[in-house]
Amino acid sequence: MSHQQLEEVIRRSMEDEAFLDQLITEPEEALRDFGLTEDEVRVITSGDEIRLNEVIGLGGRTACINANKYHHSQHKGGTITGQKPDLLPRVVSE
Amino acid sequence: MPLPFHIYVVGLGIVGTRQLTKEVDFALRKSELVFLLFYQKVLHDYIQKELRVPVIDLHEEYTEGGDRLETYHKMAKRVIDAAATASRPVTLGVYGHPTVFVTPTRLIQEEASRRGFRVKVLPGLSSIDCIFAEIGFDPGTGIHMYEATDFLLRRFTPDPAVPLFLWQIGALETGLYTARPSRGERFTRLREYLLRFYPYDHIVYLLRTATYPFTRSEQHAFRLSDFEKQHSRVDPIHTLYVPPAREQPLQDLELGEQVTSKEHLEKIVL
Numbered sequence: 437m438s439h440q441q442l443e444e445v446i447r448r449s450m451e452d453e454a455f456l457d458q459l460i461t462e463p464e465e466a467l468r469d470f471g472l473t474e475d476e477v478r479v480i481t482s483g484d485e486i487r488l489n490e491v492i493g494l495g496g497r498t499a500c501i502n503a504n505k506y507h508h509s510q511h512k513g514g515t516i517t518g519q520k521p522d523l524l525p526r527v528v529s530e
Numbered sequence: 531m532p533l534p535f536h537i538y539v540v541g542l543g544i545v546g547t548r549q550l551t552k553e554v555d556f557a558l559r560k561s562e563l564v565f566l567l568f569y570q571k572v573l574h575d576y577i578q579k580e581l582r583v584p585v586i587d588l589h590e591e592y593t594e595g596g597d598r599l600e601t602y603h604k605m606a607k608r609v610i611d612a613a614a615t616a617s618r619p620v621t622l623g624v625y626g627h628p629t630v631f632v633t634p635t636r637l638i639q640e641e642a643s644r645r646g647f648r649v650k651v652l653p654g655l656s657s658i659d660c661i662f663a664e665i666g667f668d669p670g671t672g673i674h675m676y677e678a679t680d681f682l683l684r685r686f687t688p689d690p691a692v693p694l695f696l697w698q699i700g701a702l703e704t705g706l707y708t709a710r711p712s713r714g715e716r717f718t719r720l721r722e723y724l725l726r727f728y729p730y731d732h733i734v735y736l737l738r739t740a741t742y743p744f745t746r747s748e749q750h751a752f753r754l755s756d757f758e759k760q761h762s763r764v765d766p767i768h769t770l771y772v773p774p775a776r777e778q779p780l781q782d783l784e785l786g787e788q789v790t791s792k793e794h795l796e797k798i799v800l
Contacts, residue, residue, distance in 0.1 A: 447572050449743050450546040459744050485738075485745035486765070494569055 541654015562618035714758030
């Protein structure tokens, strides 16, 4: 299995909405013809982005750029998981 | 026909090609050369293979332990120098939004102005936008937002009644670039500072938005007092969300009555 096939899954998910819908609802079926190993299928279906990036060689890559204003003297220029904070009490603790 | 703009500085969103706006796509298509600060290969391939525009990945300028500001100056210089010899526009495309927590884009605007180049900045979806959507956050109720290190450096005073977002928490306490993981000690100063304003057991969240359409975003809750224990899971694109610790009561009770008064409305409109 090559990373090329995983990259192809990513590319299809970006551009083919029907494929993406199936990838979310019937992932094994959507991935059937890509020739992925069981481990690779698990990486995709787990939704684990960190693991996916590691597998395709993007682990540790910085996806953002830091503002780095530190050299300037002035500027220029409950549980939440699965819930929305506006549905939670605003006062978490007193 | 003269070029309306010599340089486009554009935001690419954060989910591959799915968040490209139409105007950004137009800018990419008419570019002679595109510099990218976007780590997903799918976007590089889209520009090179589908749009047939050459791409230069500016991540190659990062060096372990290197001063980030110097690196950003080098990136900006490469874009400006390319624009000086190009017959069509040159574009810098960055992850997210081009003026939200991004330095090279600002440097390009400053230098381009000095050298007489016209620059067009086109917005993109920021991780801020995506996080707000994912957690159902409405900034209309108030918001503090700071770059995490800048927050500490300037000792900004958070209001515990107002939601606080600290961006780039994974790059805390250094102006140097590194891809190495954090020690717990990295977060001690921030924890101690926040505990001046928030309770010991206040629940805070590490937030990270998904960058693929089929992967999960992350909302990891923990006690503020346990910050150092989270060190192994903090990465460069995490944001720290500190919910309010108290509610802000109404202060202007007179206005509170007037905002629903038709009589008052008549007084303030023509």
